[in-house]
Amino acid sequence: MFFENLWKRFARAFIEQNRWQMYLEGLGNTLLIALIATVIGTTIGVIFAMTKYINRKTGKLKILSKIADVYITIIRGTPVVLQLMILYFIVFSGWDNGIMIGAITFGINSGAYVAEIARAGFESVDDGQMEAGRSLGMSTAQTMWHIIIPQAVRNCLPPLFNEFITLVKETAIVGYVGIMDLGKIPGLIQSRTFDYLFPLLIAAILYLAVVMVLTKILHILEKRFSKTDRDRGGVKNGKHK
Secondary structure, eight states, X not given: OHHHHHHHHHIIIIIGGGTHHHHHHHHHHHHHHHHHHHHHHHHHHHHHHHHHHHHHHHSOOHHHHHHHHHHXXXXXXXXXXXXXXXXXXXXXXXXXXXXXXXXXHHHHXXXXXXHHHHHHHHHTSOTHHHHHHHHTTOOHHHHIIIIIHHHHHHHHHHHHHHHHHHHHHHGGGGGGGTOOSTTTHHHXXXXXXXXXXXXXXXXXXXXXXXXXXXXXXXXXXXXXXXXXXXXXXXXXXXXXX
């Protein structure tokens, strides 16, 4: 009787009236928001990180570097839920595309954190690389594009992928403004079945499954980069021998 009751509750929360489709739709919106936000955040973050790096190395772009500092301080110093409400209810109040508003909000928020990740990636590149590029007659932009950025991207790719994993979980708050993501679906189903356990449990399992898959991909990337480092080290050691 106990297990039969659990099955009925699960069926009401997931199977009846094709409610599983609601979960899949919410999951799709969650991943879409996180993906778009990652693109926006990576673009903003890399640009500001490059600005700060160039300013530190050459003394140029001082004003843009200050703007980057202000942006990072404000975004990292305020809750993302407040940023979401400001953009949803004030800045984009006349726009009915909640998914894009959520993606833009999290993209702007993520950009501040990506800027620090990318800055660390740029800083991990040997200081002599910039001087070497300039000594070969390259401009600052050419040196950044051909020498610094390829090395920095490789160094900060795993943390950037981890930022995407974090975004998948953090986007659950978009339900506060009525966006139909995976975090919003349990509340809708609860209002129809009057059962709190299974809608929340199903959503939690879906979040966990997605994060586990993404984490596995991240571990594969990290192992591949580690193997590349060891191979390069072996080649260098072989040359010294």
